Amino acid sequence: MKVWRRRDIPDLTGRRAVVTGANSGIGLAVARALAWSGAHVTLACRDAGRGAGAVALITGGGVPAERVSLLPLDLADLSSVRAFSARFADDRLDILVNNAGVLGRPKRQTVDCFETHFGVNHLGHFALTAGLLPSLLAADDPRVVTLTSIFGYFGFLDFDNLDGERFYSRWLAYAQSKLANLLFAWELARRCDRIRSLAAHPGYARTNLFTGGFRRGPGIDARLLGFSGYLLAQSSDMGSLPVLYAATHPDVRSGALIGPALAQWWGFPVEVRPFVRLPDHDPAIGARLWAESERLTGTRFDVTG
Template identity: 55%
Template sequence: MSGWTAAKIPDLSGRRAIVTGANSGIGFHTALELARHGASVVLACRSMERGQRAHDQIMTEVPAGEVAVAPLDLADLASVRSFAEAQGTAPLDVLVNNAGVMALPHRTTADGFEMQFGTNHLGHFALTGLLLPALLAASAPRVVTVTSGFAFAGRLRFDDLQWEKRYRKWGAYAQSKFANLVYAKELDRRVPDLLSVAAHPGFAATNLQGAGPKMAGKRLEEKAAAFGNAVVAQSAAGGALPSLYAATAPGVEGGACYGPRLAQWRGAPTEVFVNPAAGKTELGRRLWEVSEDLTGVTYEVGAKG
């Protein structure tokens, strides 16, 4: 696994992939490399304008690529259902649950969920469940759910998942990323014939870090985020490598998490240590049941084994 780069991605001709949040950052570079190696890729983006710009840039680099843009707002379950319906049940080989928001001022989704939990976890939970027939129609489907190092600090506040009592933006973010990790493990336990893994980018330079401070009008925090991206972070292309490894490499283990090998900060992807609580079966079961109740999406499959 040492030294793995995007050049080691196998030929993906004949494979179909969907990447959420593919218009920028690690999502863009994930979609670009999947297309470069032959996959048919759908860029699932909230903004069709930004999605089209990403599409055009990918086509410039991969003129023979098979790339499409489709509207998806993970903060609106009606949009998630419309997207899944439009995608149909043609075999889907790879789903990368990449899109996310980070450390926002308090906001709620169209369905009344706290924005970070609603977008980062519940939106992707619903999307994956609705796309399950297409995934299970593929010969060896994979679902990659992008988490974060902040999952180490996360816990599931079942008494206040929506942070209605006292909102803390970083606590809510950590909860959503921990939920991503718990979900990835539980999905692998529950769904036969599907490989579910998690990935995290380390510290990668994207627009995610500055979005929250910008929304809150906190100029100093916004400048600090820009400085960190410029001086400390690895590139967005480097941050995409764990997702690409999880989506394409042989030997990937279900329920595992892949991240940068250098202190989980930067470098080539490897399997990484995560918050051990994420693997607790009772926690996974409880999150799954709550997510079904909140989204109205039920996965019609039996457990593995």
Template identity: 50%
Template sequence: MAWTARNIPDQSGRTAVVTGANSGIGFVTARELARRGARVVLACRSEERGRQARERLVSELPEAGERTELRRLDLGDLASVSAFAKELPDERLDLLVNNAGVMALPYRRTADGFETQFGVNHLGHFALTGLLLERLLAAPAPRVVTVASSLHFLANIDIGDLNGEHTYRRWIAYARSKTANLLFTHELARRMAGTPLVAAAAHPGYASTNLQTAGVRMEGRKAAERVVHVGNRMVAQPAEAGALPTLYAATEPGVAPDSFTGPRILAWRGAPAPSWRAPWTRSDAAAERLWAASEQLTGVSYGAPA
């Protein structure tokens, strides 16, 4: 029988942070966790869009009003990441869903000078996870779920050009940032061996969200934006379905460390199932090199592996 949101176990007493919870699969993830009783922090870059998302969530689930809160988090600004971690209540954290991301943008830099896709999709979440790790390890069964993409197979990371300064192609840069997500999960799982923390990854397949249109909208390419909208309507699965692999990885008992969950049918759509991943995303050597570079670039150190 196919796994659906109705299969999510009771989350009462658990606290979750969901990045990018103002729209798409992040919003659905936050809502369904709250529906099952979790206290959910909606971590959003835009306070206005975050406020609207929380209002929508509470309108759909009035009983979740006291269990949901909005906090500002800009993953493209390490000062914002640090402030978010410091201002979060000093209590245990059961679940961190590293969901926020950008896709196929023209070349831009974050507030700290990193190429935006690498900076937001990987470095921001790397720093956030490290700053929240103590709270996570205070929980009895913590999880970190990082949302990657099936498109990671387009490119391995280039450890000598992480910020795309030598060459930049937007889809290759996106793929490299998603490979970085999987290498991060691989190394975090290795480092957390012997602790109760489970580091897992998921991807939504092709889900209709705002992610696909951001790049062409930034460039004012109206015709391309219309084409993307048509593709989303005709081919993509809805965000409700796209969020299921994330929710499965976040809540299903027995999820294995370093697992990768995606849609069952051609990694495109359908119920959650184990997903294929490129062999380079399980490279210990590459994961260690990326980890060392990430600590240096962000200034966030996780300390020695367990």
């Protein structure tokens, strides 16, 4: 069977893309590959200094400077999300990659008083996608790729404890947010047939998010898991391939989940079976998450255009 590689990305000249969290890891690898393939890529980064470093790295590698731009975005602050979306009010957007995330944080809240993992990983991207919807609908074949994780298998949506007040575990909070990412991608695909909405995950990849998250965690088990990332995990470049496949493959279907071929842990990208438990396939769960996300963010997600 022929494997899909970075060289199989089609010519993206004239297309515009936004990649959140593009200053390192998967996001940087995705932004660099899209720009190399001809797209104009906006790096949406919380840290301006690290974002500028990523721009320099991409353009220093031979990508023309006019293909890369940097805009501030803090997904932990909905006012920053709204300000970012306003910058695209009159622009077309072909590809949105919802990549940025946090992992293994102690119990904290975002600026808008959401539990950090759920607020940044899911609600921030939910509000961003809603804000960029007019720009996406102005494109001929727009795509939204939302990153999930195989850790989402351990998640469950506790609608009575989304803020972590009744019970909190940093690992379960992360898993819940990654399950929410997957269900959001599916629900957007169900609600809007004018956008190809896909989920992708990198498998077991060596990223700053993963290894750093476990290094911050308590106990020898967390540190061992973080160390194993250096020994067993595939590179960020390999981990970026499912995202790039979802963002650019001409025949990928809306609602698909793209991940590594080998047990969803390693290898080249393919469409994979969802890793969630059966009850989470119920469209009613996705619809409830959508309604709750609109309520919490104060965002009306108008998919009718």
